[in-house]
Amino acid sequence: MKSLILRIAARNLLPLFLIISVVVLLRGHSAPGGGFIGGLLAAAGFILYAIGFDVKAARQKLNFNAVNLIGAGLLLSLLSGLLSIYRGAPFSTIEFFTLKIASNVSYAISTPLFFDIGVFLVVVGVLLTVVFSLMEEQ
Amino acid sequence: MITKITTPVEVAAIISLLLIFMALVLTFIRMILGPSLPDKIVALDLIAMLVVGIIISYVALSKQIVYLNAIVLLALIAFLGTVAFARYLEKRIL
Numbered sequence: 001m002k003s004l005i006l007r008i009a010a011r012n013l014l015p016l017f018l019i020i021s022v023v024v025l026l027r028g029h030s031a032p033g034g035g036f037i038g039g040l041l042a043a044a045g046f047i048l049y050a051i052g053f054d055v056k057a058a059r060q061k062l063n064f065n066a067v068n069l070i071g072a073g074l075l076l077s078l079l080s081g082l083l084s085i086y087r088g089a090p091f092s093t094i095e096f097f098t099l100k101i102a103s104n105v106s107y108a109i110s111t112p113l114f115f116d117i118g119v120f121l122v123v124v125g126v127l128l129t130v131v132f133s134l135m136e137e138q
Numbered sequence: 139m140i141t142k143i144t145t146p147v148e149v150a151a152i153i154s155l156l157l158i159f160m161a162l163v164l165t166f167i168r169m170i171l172g173p174s175l176p177d178k179i180v181a182l183d184l185i186a187m188l189v190v191g192i193i194i195s196y197v198a199l200s201k202q203i204v205y206l207n208a209i210v211l212l213a214l215i216a217f218l219g220t221v222a223f224a225r226y227l228e229k230r231i232l
Contacts, residue, residue, distance in 0.1 A: 020210060032204060048218050051225050
């Protein structure tokens with residue numbers, strides 16, 4: 001589609017989609033949200049970009065092979081579950097850490113966060129693989 | 139959740155909810171009757187925006203801030219849906 005309005009909209013809406021997807025992903029620990037819906041939003045941004053420009057430009061914008069994202073997400077989810085075995089607890093037991101940034105700033109991090117990031121990557125990879133290959137077929 | 143209607147904001151929210159519901163019914167009729175496909179697509183887009191209005195009015199009534207996040211997502215996805223339908227109209231293939 002050769003529409004200038006849609007191109008400008010897609011180019012400016014893609015960062016908004018990505019920021020909101022990360023917000024939803026990080027909020028998912030204790031509020032509505034999570035990796036799945038965040039991944040859907042990020043994929044929706046790239047699909048909008050592919051509709052506005054074309055699939056090739058969207059693939060360039062993604063910068064990764066979409067299939068590789070699936071593998072990376074599955075690996076991250078598996079590693080987050082294996083960490084508790086290393087600590088002597090059953091598989092996928094939740095472990096908590098404290099990440100100290102400065103002397104008075106620290107963040108509480110848990111393994112479900114990494115599991116959710118893995119789900120996020122898998123959802124983005126699966127959706128973009130399917131949609132891009134469907135859009136390229138014509 | 140909704141206990142008692144006292145403040146002017148809540149009265150305004152109730153009135154706007156009634157009006158939006160009437161508009162929703164009319165838009166739904168247009169979506170079913172719609173002589174051509176573009177009419178139906180515009181009606182679908184309008185329904186999504188009316189749902190956004192309903193959620194905003196409900197937030198004003200119930201003070202549940204969580205629903206404001208749903209509005210952002212719904213508005214973004216509704217735009218994507220309309221764009222995809224427009225592409226389908228032009229190319230007859232998704």
